Amino acid sequence: MRKRKLIKNTVLYVFMTILAFLFLFPLIWMLVSSLKNEFQIFEDIGSIRAFLPPAAPEGGYFANYIAAFQRVDLFRYMVNSLVYTIGILLCGLVVNSMAGYALARFQFPLRHFWLAVIIATLIIPPESIFLPLYVLVYNLGWVNTYTGLIVPFVANAFSIFLFRQFFLDFPKEIEEAAKIDGCSQIGIFFKIIVPLSKPIFATVAIFTFINHWNDFLWPLVVATEDRMRTIQIGLQYFMNQPPIQWGQVMAALTVTTIPMLLIFIFLQRYYIQGLTHTGSKN
Template identity: 45%
Template sequence: MSITTKKVLGNFAFYFGNTVIAIIFVSPLVWMISASLKPEAGIFRGMNELTTFLPTDASLQNYIAVFTRIDMMKYILNSLFYVFVIVALDLVVNSVAGYALAKFDFKGKNFLLTVVISLMVLPIEAIMLPLYKQVADYGWVNEWASLIIPFIAKCFSIYMFRQFFMDTPDELLEAASLDGCGPMKTFLRIVVPISGTVYATVFILDFVAHWNDFMWPLLVVTGEEKRTVQLAIQTFFASPPIHYGPIMAALTISAIPMLILFLALQKYYVEGIASTGIKG
């Protein structure tokens, strides 16, 4: 077998395998969108056939039902507000922390980095109850502060920024220092403009994590005024009658911002993951 033939077969196997994996991952999303356009009686019909992915008798009645039964737009705006505030503060606070760990030498730096890496493996479920008690003691229950403040500083974001900034040439920073730039001015004018990939990566990861968050908002949001989109979707399961058409429509609506965000920033996301050396 010639080298050219091996190369062609290798490329075919690579793209075929990736195509199969993509179909496996995308098919639930396609089915959800299709189900959201079907009448209730047709959602689970023919589940063992490929036609289940086709929106037969398509209509927008399920989407109309979503906005009729609950104030869906209000809950979407609530989620967008608190998620974007968290993400914005995350990018500011954690990028500065990551830059300090990457480029500054100070006492206790290695210990602090060890703590950051160690805390990355601590799941939120392990600290959720003591965190809730702390929030309740501050009187933040059912306040925006309870949704935002506990999640501004993130060890994973700090580590990602640190890994990216480690590759920033020291010569570039030294040149800025010789031109009279202080540490913060150098960071804002030199480092930030060339770090778009890592900022986009952290932005996407943070947005998806908090947009999909359900458990923490369920604990701290006690009224409808600050209800998030994920809590709103849960009302379709808790309030009879339970119809799966509106549920699929609500899930589709909640997935749209994430799809738009990822499609718009996927190039930077891939580059950011590659440049920080983090694999997931």
């Protein structure tokens, strides 16, 4: 039995390793191509050398990165995307976690109705509300501002639902003990609930960051000035400037991928815990 289990685990790990490499191949090819010149990229594309770094690239390994940052203001676009994404992330964690906690713990009229309404908004395509949303942002004078980029997307139905499901499984005895000690409801939430809910906060943070880091349409509509462009809009303008240098394009794409990889690497240990604790309670 032990030998059979060992063989089974070995086959499973080999299969998972192969699958992981298949998913990583596009990222590896993008990274390696960012180190090559145009001739090397197209010469190696049909062989295993497409996934191997060049021996001695012309101008050095970082020539494409330097040229990409000199061609357009990628640094400014990265900063705009970080402010936009982290602003939504931080504000969203506060607003959505408090909304989820209220739906999980507080007893108020039509509680289940409002939960159903929140969940129902998930079926509405965001693009269908962009026009009225833009009119509202324009009338408030928020066009080409971080406020106009961030505020409309702070509240998120899916995040509220994840928080609510997690808090349903949170032990009520801890909160009751805190109330006996004289702690207020706000104090209970921020001093007890939040520190003990790192998995769900990390899960929502990853979802929020990846979702809004890749946003294209809303920043395109609201950020019409070059100084406010996010990285996705900047990449579009970068690729539309002739001549297209694919090594520089791969370098720019590699740089824009780094923040998503970093946030997942640092929060991955909480990620699975958050997903597995979003409970089955109603």
